[in-house]
Amino acid sequence: MSTTAETTPQAQAATTVRIAGGPSYSCAPGDTVLRAGLRAGFGLPYECNAGGCGSCKFELIAGSVEDLWVEAPGIRAKERERGRRLGCQSVPRGDCEVKIRLADSYVPQCLPRRFEARYICSRAVTADIREFDFLAPGAASFLPGQYAMLRLTGGGPERAYSMSNQPNAQGLWRFMVRSVAGGKVSTGLFALEAGAEVSIDGPYGIAHLRPTPQRDIVCIAGGSGLAPMVSVINGTLAQPAQGGRDVWLFYGGRGPGDIPRIEEFIHPHPRVRFHPAVSVPELAQGTTWTGEIGMVHELLPRKLPHALADYEYYLAGPPPMIEAVVGTLQTDHGVAAQAIHYDRFF
Amino acid sequence: MKETNEAMQEVRAVCDAAAVAEGEVLRVEADGMPPLAVYKLDGNYFVTADTCTHGEASLSEGFIEGGAVECPWHNGKFCIRTGAALDFPATVALQTWPVSVIEGKVCIPIQPAAGTPPASNKGTTCRAN
Numbered sequence: 246m247s248t249t250a251e252t253t254p255q256a257q258a259a260t261t262v263r264i265a266g267g268p269s270y271s272c273a274p275g276d277t278v279l280r281a282g283l284r285a286g287f288g289l290p291y292e293c294n295a296g297g298c299g300s301c302k303f304e305l306i307a308g309s310v311e312d313l314w315v316e317a318p319g320i321r322a323k324e325r326e327r328g329r330r331l332g333c334q335s336v337p338r339g340d341c342e343v344k345i346r347l348a349d350s351y352v353p354q355c356l357p358r359r360f361e362a363r364y365i366c367s368r369a370v371t372a373d374i375r376e377f378d379f380l381a382p383g384a385a386s387f388l389p390g391q392y393a394m395l396r397l398t399g400g401g402p403e404r405a406y407s408m409s410n411q412p413n414a415q416g417l418w419r420f421m422v423r424s425v426a427g428g429k430v431s432t433g434l435f436a437l438e439a440g441a442e443v444s445i446d447g448p449y450g451i452a453h454l455r456p457t458p459q460r461d462i463v464c465i466a467g468g469s470g471l472a473p474m475v476s477v478i479n480g481t482l483a484q485p486a487q488g489g490r491d492v493w494l495f496y497g498g499r500g501p502g503d504i505p506r507i508e509e510f511i512h513p514h515p516r517v518r519f520h521p522a523v524s525v526p527e528l529a530q531g532t533t534w535t536g537e538i539g540m541v542h543e544l545l546p547r548k549l550p551h552a553l554a555d556y557e558y559y560l561a562g563p564p565p566m567i568e569a570v571v572g573t574l575q576t577d578h579g580v581a582a583q584a585i586h587y588d589r590f591f
Numbered sequence: 592m593k594e595t596n597e598a599m600q601e602v603r604a605v606c607d608a609a610a611v612a613e614g615e616v617l618r619v620e621a622d623g624m625p626p627l628a629v630y631k632l633d634g635n636y637f638v639t640a641d642t643c644t645h646g647e648a649s650l651s652e653g654f655i656e657g658g659a660v661e662c663p664w665h666n667g668k669f670c671i672r673t674g675a676a677l678d679f680p681a682t683v684a685l686q687t688w689p690v691s692v693i694e695g696k697v698c699i700p701i702q703p704a705a706g707t708p709p710a711s712n713k714g715t716t717c718r719a720n
Contacts, residue, residue: 290664299666319666324654346664568679575682582645582680 260337279332288351297591301332308341372502389480393447409472421472452588460557470562497541500528553578560587596691604696618651644683
């Protein structure tokens with residue numbers, strides 16, 4: 246029997262999850278099959294951690310799990326009938342045996358953990374996006390382009406936000422948050438007072454910066470997808486080993502109010518080129534907007550000097566935007582799937 | 592075993608027709624070919640490549656619904672009939688082979704042909720819709 250996301254899970258003690266034909270790991274009370282496995286250092290496949298993408302599907306062979314979100318779109322009823330579950334939405338009720346395909350590419354380089362962090366300050370990015378600073382004990386370990394799950398004190402849902410800063414010893418975790426009308430978490434974040442605590446669980450994410458010294462980088466983002474791109478780009482510039490790579494950032498919004506003053510987040514650099522575009526021409530009328538009008542991905546063939554297949558791509562933002570761009574890159578421009586790293590914001 | 596189909600192409604048997612249940616898919620390994628997936632939909636048989644074009648997953652371990660097969664790894668969807676990529680992250684079509692059923696065996700031409708629906712199922716136990 247399933248319960249809703251707001252009630253507490255059943256197991257009061259740690260449980261053991263055994264992967265058929267593979268390792269076992271401990272799962273703390275309330276933790277999910279997916280996250281506990283990643284915390285233990287195993288390469289469980291996943292992407293969004295929010296029940297939307299279906300990448301963390303597994304087969305429950307023995308034992309019972311609580312389903313945090315019965316209507317999660319990442320899995321069908323028929324698949325559930327066949328014993329499939331979403332790893333990110335399953336909390337063990339007792340010891341379990343599961344069938345999961347592990348892969349090296351998912352082994353976390355920075356093990357995710359749960360911790361409390363203190364809100365320090367925030368700053369405006371665009372008309373409805375702010376960048377928030379949180380301080381936690383110990384070093385902030387993550388890879389540029391990754392995200393973490395934030396939850397307000399007092400419970401409630403958690404949401405994924407990408408880090409916009411670099412890993413650091415001071416424990417600073419910086420996120421860009423879009424204010425969503427009626428949004429349970431964004432509303433609370435925008436109302437935080439200095440010193441307030443939030444719960445953070447991370448880092449997660451597979452669309453992080455890779456070392457590819459031979460390939461120039463193209464970042465494509467919309468909305469709060471700007472955050473991981475800022476991290477990826479600043480991360481690239483900070484690595485002398487990656488020196489010499491050119492970087493393009495294509496950023497799309499509806500109107501000029503959605504476009505940030507990028508120099509406040511990425512220091513002007515001869516190797517970085519910023520190409521914003523607004524998609525709703527009416528919003529640009531009567532403003533001083535002299536930038537592009539149209540969809541961001543339409544700019545690529547015009548602005549990139551080499552064949553599109555020569556670049557390494559990082560994408561973040563709404564799923565329809567990402568899926569359309571990835572489809573175009575692969576189908577029309579022959580970009581290899583391995584050269585595209587995307588983070589769909591479900 | 593070599594036979595010829597209605598179009599007088601040389602064909603080879605890949606599996607027993609009875610081995611594929613209605614609405615299900617069977618993975619078949621045939622010499623000199625990539626792994627194949629043999630499907631039975633509404634009494635008709637279809638053959639596509641078994642390996643997903645997005646990764647190394649075996650589509651015969653995937654989920655079949657509405658004439659499409661969904662890859663078990665990332666939920667990319669393909670049209671079983673034409674091999675077309677239908678849903679993200681699948682973007683590259685699957686190779687397909689026209690099918691004939693001869694003496695209870697699912698057969699495909701010796702020379703692979705990509706991307707087209709079965710041109711003709713005349714004289715076979717399968718009926719095109």
